[in-house]
Amino acid sequence: MKLKFFAALGLAVTMGSAIVVFATPPAGTGTITGKVTYTGTPPKMKPIDMSKEPTCAKQHTTPVMTENVATGPGNTLQWVVVFISAGDDNPTAPTQAVKYEQKGCEYLPHVLPMQAGQQLQIFNDDQTSHNIHPLAKTNQEWNKSQPPGSPPIDTKWDKPEFIPVKCNIHPWMHGYFVVLKTSHYAVTGGDGSFTITGLPPGKYTVTAWQEQYNSKSQDVTITGSETKTANFVFTATPY
Amino acid sequence: MTLKKFAVTFALGSLVLLGVGATTLMAQSHVNSPDPLLGTPSVASETSQIGGVTGHAADGKFLYRRFCIGCHGPDGNGQGMNAQWIDPKPRDFTEATFKCRSTPTGTLPLDQDLYDAITRGFVTTNMPSWRPLNPQQRADLVAFIKTWSPRWAKEKPGASLNIPPETPITIESILHGRELFQKLECWKCHGPEGHADGPSAATLTDSKGNPIQPFNFSTGDRFMCGDTNRDLYRIFMTGLDGSPMPSFADVIQPNDAWDLVHFLRTLQTALPNQELTLWQAYKAAHGKDLKPIGPDSAGGAQ
Numbered sequence: 443m444k445l446k447f448f449a450a451l452g453l454a455v456t457m458g459s460a461i462v463v464f465a466t467p468p469a470g471t472g473t474i475t476g477k478v479t480y481t482g483t484p485p486k487m488k489p490i491d492m493s494k495e496p497t498c499a500k501q502h503t504t505p506v507m508t509e510n511v512a513t514g515p516g517n518t519l520q521w522v523v524v525f526i527s528a529g530d531d532n533p534t535a536p537t538q539a540v541k542y543e544q545k546g547c548e549y550l551p552h553v554l555p556m557q558a559g560q561q562l563q564i565f566n567d568d569q570t571s572h573n574i575h576p577l578a579k580t581n582q583e584w585n586k587s588q589p590p591g592s593p594p595i596d597t598k599w600d601k602p603e604f605i606p607v608k609c610n611i612h613p614w615m616h617g618y619f620v621v622l623k624t625s626h627y628a629v630t631g632g633d634g635s636f637t638i639t640g641l642p643p644g645k646y647t648v649t650a651w652q653e654q655y656n657s658k659s660q661d662v663t664i665t666g667s668e669t670k671t672a673n674f675v676f677t678a679t680p681y
Numbered sequence: 682m683t684l685k686k687f688a689v690t691f692a693l694g695s696l697v698l699l700g701v702g703a704t705t706l707m708a709q710s711h712v713n714s715p716d717p718l719l720g721t722p723s724v725a726s727e728t729s730q731i732g733g734v735t736g737h738a739a740d741g742k743f744l745y746r747r748f749c750i751g752c753h754g755p756d757g758n759g760q761g762m763n764a765q766w767i768d769p770k771p772r773d774f775t776e777a778t779f780k781c782r783s784t785p786t787g788t789l790p791l792d793q794d795l796y797d798a799i800t801r802g803f804v805t806t807n808m809p810s811w812r813p814l815n816p817q818q819r820a821d822l823v824a825f826i827k828t829w830s831p832r833w834a835k836e837k838p839g840a841s842l843n844i845p846p847e848t849p850i851t852i853e854s855i856l857h858g859r860e861l862f863q864k865l866e867c868w869k870c871h872g873p874e875g876h877a878d879g880p881s882a883a884t885l886t887d888s889k890g891n892p893i894q895p896f897n898f899s900t901g902d903r904f905m906c907g908d909t910n911r912d913l914y915r916i917f918m919t920g921l922d923g924s925p926m927p928s929f930a931d932v933i934q935p936n937d938a939w940d941l942v943h944f945l946r947t948l949q950t951a952l953p954n955q956e957l958t959l960w961q962a963y964k965a966a967h968g969k970d971l972k973p974i975g976p977d978s979a980g981g982a983q
Contacts, residue, residue: 494880496976571866573927577888582832583778584787585920585927589865592932610925611869613884 470642472664476672478522478634478650484511484678490614497569498547498612509552510616510654511678518634519652519676521553523620525627526638527659528647532625535559539596542619544572544588549607549617553653555627556619558602564588564595571611576619578605585610604651618653650674719746720756722828723775729792729823734816736792741825744818752807757829767807770891774829778888780921781906786928788839789832795823797907804903842918842930844911848939850955852963858944861937863974865929870895873974875948880976888923895925901951913942 489505492498512520539561543550545568556562566572571589578584580603586595599605599621609615620627628636638648641664649659655676662670719742729736745753752771754761759773772779781798782790799819802810811819827833848854862868870885872878875898887893896904906916918938920928933941946956964971 494976575927582787583888583922585922586786587865587927587929587932589932610885611866611881613881
């Protein structure tokens with residue numbers, strides 16, 4: 443039973459399927475799905491040299507790559523947050539906390555969306571000290587040390603913002619907290635696809651945000667229990 | 682014809698002259714207006730409370746214009762005329778993020794913290810000590826600085842850090858502090874010997890992306906936020922917001938924090954101090970048994 447579960451999980455991961463986040467119990471039955479791709483030339487992702495942190499380096503058999511423009515076969519883009527930027531009036535944050543891990547001197551996940559006011563837990567699974575430094579501008583920035591074996595840091599963000607996160611001790615560590623007004627969002631997987639579910643009927647603006655190429659939006663109307671397609675194309679530049 | 686032409690030329694000439702006069706007058710009135718250079722703060726008025734002294738933004742405004750505007754700028758954003766020549770850059774008051782605080786990371790400092798900063802100045806930067814201004818004037822400046830960000834009107838400063846009495850300075854305390862220096866990865870930036878040459882030192886930037894150097898203990902420079910052992914305790918507990926230096930308040934117990942303070946003093950080899958004397962005597966006898974601080978040390982992360 444357990445084995446089956448892990449096998450299924452492994453399959454899901456290898457297929458690079460979209461990570462769908464159910465932040466609140468679905469209030470509607472409409473779905474928006476699509477793919478995020480690029481045209482042009484994206485920068486080449488580089489292997490990260492972790493030799494200065496042996497406890498992390500030995501956790502990786504192949505070098506970890508930078509992820510600021512993570513691409514897949516067929517010009518797809520990973521780590522794009524697709525969310526409802528207008529038309530979703532649900533200001534109550536879900537009670538369930540979102541989790542952010544530091545593991546092998548990487549941020550997992552690289553981009554973490556959440557709702558404003560939602561509880562955020564930050565874990566250090568490594569055998570080295572990290573400092574978590576969210577460079578917030580609209581919210582207030584802070585900077586905390588988290589040595590190995592420390593309890594998780596419990597926090598939340600009050601205002602919507604795309605917040606870069608870094609570790610000053612391990613300068614290759616970069617990630618994002620994406621704080622949203624809505625509970626309807628998804629992050630694209632390795633195949634560039636996403637699915638936002640649980641949408642009540644209404645007129646929505648759907649926005650896709652990529653850390654280096656900013657945002658693109660389009661309007662989608664949901665009339666009932668239907669699935670609408672919204673694809674996004676970013677123009678990639680090599681720098 | 683000539684009369685008519687003359688009249689027209691005269692009229693036109695007068696107009697031009699009038700125009701020049703008016704422009705000169707306007708320029709004159711611009712210079713004499715009460716705030717020719719200051720931008721509009723985001724909050725009209727603020728006060729500060731430093732002990733029994735109440736500071737007023739309206740009075741601080743004139744002092745700011747006289748003494749601070751050159752670096753911190755007419756809009757309080759740290760982009761004054763001199764800013765381009767200065768490193769580290771002048772503080773941007775519109776963000777209300779401050780390095781020297783007695784309050785937790787991510788919270789506003791106390792009025793007293795800002796007052797102390799103005800009084801002390803920041804060694805190794807262009808910010809001088811403003812002790813020549815009297816306490817009322819410094820309190821007024823604190824009040825005015827707070828008008829640059831709306832956060833002061835909306836939020837309260839965090840709770841001031843409680844610093845328990847210092848533990849005795851012993852070799853055990855120093856040795857334990859040394860272990861913490863390794864375990865908490867202080868050396869990754871400050872360097873194994875505190876020379877600011879750790880493996881990550883060259884990559885550091887402040888929150889605005891400007892390159893910044895970690896503190897070099899070996900020079901014997903005073904610390905930016907005060908030079909006593911209590912100041913040192915507070916600096917690493919609350920962190921220096923806006924810089925790569927994190928807060929350790931949630932992860933170090935008070936006794937351990939004092940141990941770290943005692944060890945950090947031994948890195949100040951150019952500044953004679955009690956801890957250093959003790960440490961040098963210990964090293965002379967047991968130096969060979971000490972594992973060096975660094976990536977291969979077993980004393981670090983196991």
